[in-house]
Amino acid sequence: MRFLRARPRALLRLAGWSVLEAGQTFLLGYALARALDDGFLSGRAAVGLGWLAVAGAGALVGAYGTGRVYRAVAELVEPLRDRLVTRVVGRGVREGHGGALSGLTQQVEIARDTFAGLVMVSRSFLFTSAGALAGLFALAPPLLLVVLPPLAAGVGLFAATLRPLARRQEEFLAADEALAERLGAVCPGLRDVSAAGAEERIAANLAEAADAELRAARSLARWGVTRVVCLALGGHMPVVLLLAGAPWLLAHGTTPGALVGALAYVTQSLLPALSGLIHGLGTSGSRLTVVLRRLAPPGEPAGSPGEPADRPHALPSPRPAAPADVTPPQPAAPALSLTSVTFAFGPASAPVVDDVSLELPAGGHLAVVGPSGSGKSTLAGLVAGLLEPGRGEVRVGGRPAAEAAGWRVLVPQEAYVFSGTLAENLAYLRADPVPRDEMVAAAEAVGLAPLLEGVGGTQGVVDPAALSAGERQLIALTRAYLSHAPLTLLDEATCHLDPEAEERAERAFAGRPGGTLVVVAHRISSARRAERVLVMDGPRSAYGTHAQVLRRSALYRELVGRWEPSSQPALALRDADGVDAVAGPGLAGDGRHVVAYGPVGQVQAAGDLRDGGTLGREG
DSSP states (O other), X not given: OXXXXXXXXXXXXXXXXXXXXXXXXXHHHHHHHHIXXXXXXXXXXXXXXXXXXXXXXXXXXXXHHHHHHHHHHHHHHHHHHHHHHHHHHHXXXXXXXXXXXXXXXXXXXXXXXXXXXXXXXXXXXXXXXXXXXXXXXXXXXXXXXXXXXXXXXXXXXXXXHHHHHHHHHHHHHHHHHHHHHHHHHHGGGHXXXXXXXXXXXXXXXXXXXXXXXXXXXXXXXXXXXXXXXXXXXXXXXXXXXXXXXXXXXXXXXXXXXHHHHHHHHIIIIIHHHHHHHHHIIXXXXXXXXXXXXHHSOTTSTXXXXXXXXXXXXXXXXXXXXXXXXXXXXXXXSOSEEEEEEEEOSSTTSOOSEEEEEEEEOTTOEEEEEOSTTSSHHHHHHHHTTSSOXXXXXXXXXXXXXXXXXXXXXXXXXXXXXXXXXXXXXXXXXXXXXXXXXXXXXXXXXXXXXXXXXXXXXXXXXXXXXXXXXXXXXXXXXXXXXXXXXXXXXXXXXXXXXXXXXXXXXXXXXXXXXXXXXXXXXXXXXXXXXXXXXXXXXXXXXXXXXXXXXXXXXXXXXXXXXXXXXXXXXSSOOOOTTSOOSXXXXXXXXXXXXXXXXXXTTOOOOBTTBOTTXXXXXXX
């Protein structure tokens, strides 16, 4: 309505051309009544034919006005579309919003077409009703006493049901999307579901979503019945009343022609216009309401598109509630937000993190890439609350990072494992007892199952010195997976895993129910898997999807180019990306490791890897 009030000239042009349609409607019943009363019933056929000709001329004039109406509607619809496109593109560029492409290609067009249809049906009902009611009054005022009350009752009842109907429509769409998302997460992991013996749990999880959609569909259908009642009351009831009250009307001065004209007004004008209004607003209006809420960015009056509270997972282990002393963040708050964050290790030092801003919604998946020393690990420390920014703000779940200890878990490159049982290591971040089945499911999801079997189960004793670096990382990853923290920070926490194991672990965290993942990546394949990418490049940092950052960041194009198959080194390395940044656990270093962040053949800096030794013995 604010949008319409801001365009009075377009509305006046639309109303002006619509008056011709109102005149056509007026002539439809009035000319028919005069043709009968003054012409055919009076034995003057020429007069009757003349009035019918007047009605035909009115139809031609109304058709001309209808053609001009479409041009006036375009003056309203196209600015709305431009405004929505600007909003969606701005969101995608500034925030890297994952739904920007869908919003631009589908939802904006749905809003445009639906809005145009609503303007047409609303305008048609308004002016058609005005013409018909004026005609009824001109023919015989008692006709209004028969037609107007049921028409007003039907329209009033329909107006009262619009808001509940829109809510039911949105609930049904949300339930349908939730079921589709769960099925999309489960179907690729059916083999793992069977391997973990989680069929019943998955079936119960999906049945709950299916039941929710069924309840929403039934509720929507029940409210949809009210549209039939409104149409029967406002459109069909006047016909019944005119026929039933014909003797009374004729006895009180209503002519036969006027009675026939009134029936023409109701059946040929009011009933079609009311039917178009009810079906247009009842269905398309609800759809427009939902689409506009999803397209509106947070903080605007139209509402904001909601992010799902959790993301279904192919191996959903039971997740107990968060600790009682931690207040959950508000649903609308992003899982992670950085606002102009800058950090330097000293007053005279150049910023390591320079004016970085981003928002990551709940359930999001972010990869942080960049050359060595670009501030990737520093950024992880800022998000984890280990460091304080010199300028700007870091918020986790809507609260300052320093106050969100229960809402993020950091897994560093050097995994911490202590002597004891595997269960003690895995449950280290949990205050409540962890069921064995949940541990086994988490181990299967992350890729720890072989070690779990090798040590004799969850009660098997582990010796940190006897484990490879990759095995220690898998234990730390599974421990983080079992934690209650919604936000997981992997600071090169998979660098000692081969690409297949790394992918499995990252996908497990990306699909964890209610989980949000931030990966400080050492392979570009991690960035390709992520929904969003942050390239750390000083003041030239870039944030967005893989394709967006590829266009905007020369550094990212360079990093990606070094990992393409065309740039494989002479040595046959095992990494599917073409570069094996770190040899697998237990293999000897070759002394000249190829790295992703330097020219091919560059020697890895001392301290990052221990050349010439067995990586499985690294501490």
